[in-house]
Amino acid sequence: MSGIDLSFAGDVRIQTVQELAWPGVALDFLLHQVPHAEFAQTRAYQDERFVDPDTRELRMSYHSTVLRTPHGNVLIDTCIGSDKHRPLIERWHQQKFPYLERLAALGLAPVDIDYVCCTHLHADHVGWNTRLENGQWVPTFPNARYLFAEPELRYWEQVRREDPAHIFSQSWDDSVLPVIEAQQAEIVSPDHEIVAGVQLQPAFGHSPGNVVIDVRYGEDHAVLSGDVMHHPVQIERPDWNSVFDQDRAQAQATREALLKRVANGRTWLIAAHFAGPTALTVTKDREHFKYHSALRTRS
Numbered sequence: 001m002s003g004i005d006l007s008f009a010g011d012v013r014i015q016t017v018q019e020l021a022w023p024g025v026a027l028d029f030l031l032h033q034v035p036h037a038e039f040a041q042t043r044a045y046q047d048e049r050f051v052d053p054d055t056r057e058l059r060m061s062y063h064s065t066v067l068r069t070p071h072g073n074v075l076i077d078t079c080i081g082s083d084k085h086r087p088l089i090e091r092w093h094q095q096k097f098p099y100l101e102r103l104a105a106l107g108l109a110p111v112d113i114d115y116v117c118c119t120h121l122h123a124d125h126v127g128w129n130t131r132l133e134n135g136q137w138v139p140t141f142p143n144a145r146y147l148f149a150e151p152e153l154r155y156w157e158q159v160r161r162e163d164p165a166h167i168f169s170q171s172w173d174d175s176v177l178p179v180i181e182a183q184q185a186e187i188v189s190p191d192h193e194i195v196a197g198v199q200l201q202p203a204f205g206h207s208p209g210n211v212v213i214d215v216r217y218g219e220d221h222a223v224l225s226g227d228v229m230h231h232p233v234q235i236e237r238p239d240w241n242s243v244f245d246q247d248r249a250q251a252q253a254t255r256e257a258l259l260k261r262v263a264n265g266r267t268w269l270i271a272a273h274f275a276g277p278t279a280l281t282v283t284k285d286r287e288h289f290k291y292h293s294a295l296r297t298r299s
């Protein structure tokens with residue numbers, strides 16, 4: 001199991017909880033109309049941490065990020081979840097993941113989570129919002145406030161009304177609605193500050209109300225970028241969209257703007273599906289962004 005453990009400004013810790021490592025994702029499953037010949041020219045293609053050298057398939061991870069702050073424990077993105085009915089994607093369907101055990105290995109029980117925030121409401125980011133108990137979906141984290149960015153919540157509420165068979169209407173029903181009904185949901189603006197130093201920022205495009213989480217303590221800075229990028233190859237090629245980007249032009253503009261913001265060699269970029277080191281830093285050489293897996297020290 002891979003995972004990060006970063007310390008910020010002495011008293012904030014950033015850790016990941018991995019639910020699923022998926023090493024063999026076909027290029028066409030994840031990235032939209034990327035020519036194989038161009039993919040083969042990228043640096044990520046040669047990087048065994050991100051692309052399987054035998055099959056040349058992509059490695060993906062599904063993980064949450066936990067922020068342990070003096071003002072409470074914040075859980076960002078809640079993965080696929082156990083027992084969820086997702087017949088369209090086998091790896092998501094009726095699974096039993098040892099996710100809570102892995103959270104416990106970090107010393108955290110469900111009662112210890114104070115805030116839950118999903119960067120967007122796709123099924124693989126809301127799953128552990130709830131768990132099945134005696135045939136009912138109940139909030140997994142009984143003491144948590146679940147924060148939902150308003151444009152994202154309103155959009156999927158409307159999809160649910162108009163298209164009950166939509167795959168993300170299923171996840172609305174089993175992973176979002178039960179939280180609202182349990183009165184643990186809080187609808188917030190897309191630039192809401194969760195606790196001091198941890199703030200949502202609008203990053204629309206992948207989904208209509210998608211956000212990223214900006215974490216800043218002292219000199220230390222990280223951006224939890226959710227699905228603005230799905231694979232490190234998109235740092236080199238921000239013009240490549242994911243199959244799952246809903247508004248591709250807006251998703252690309254958001255990705256480029258985010259990369260510009262973090263391309264200082266010091267900000268950690270922590271994406272929801274990056275395999276391997278999970279946290280990367282970024283620099284820009286002339287026109288091209290480049291990823292690194294360690295901090296660049298100031299010269």
Ligand SMILES: [Zn+2]
Pocket residue numbers: 122124125227272273
């Ligand atoms: Zn995702």
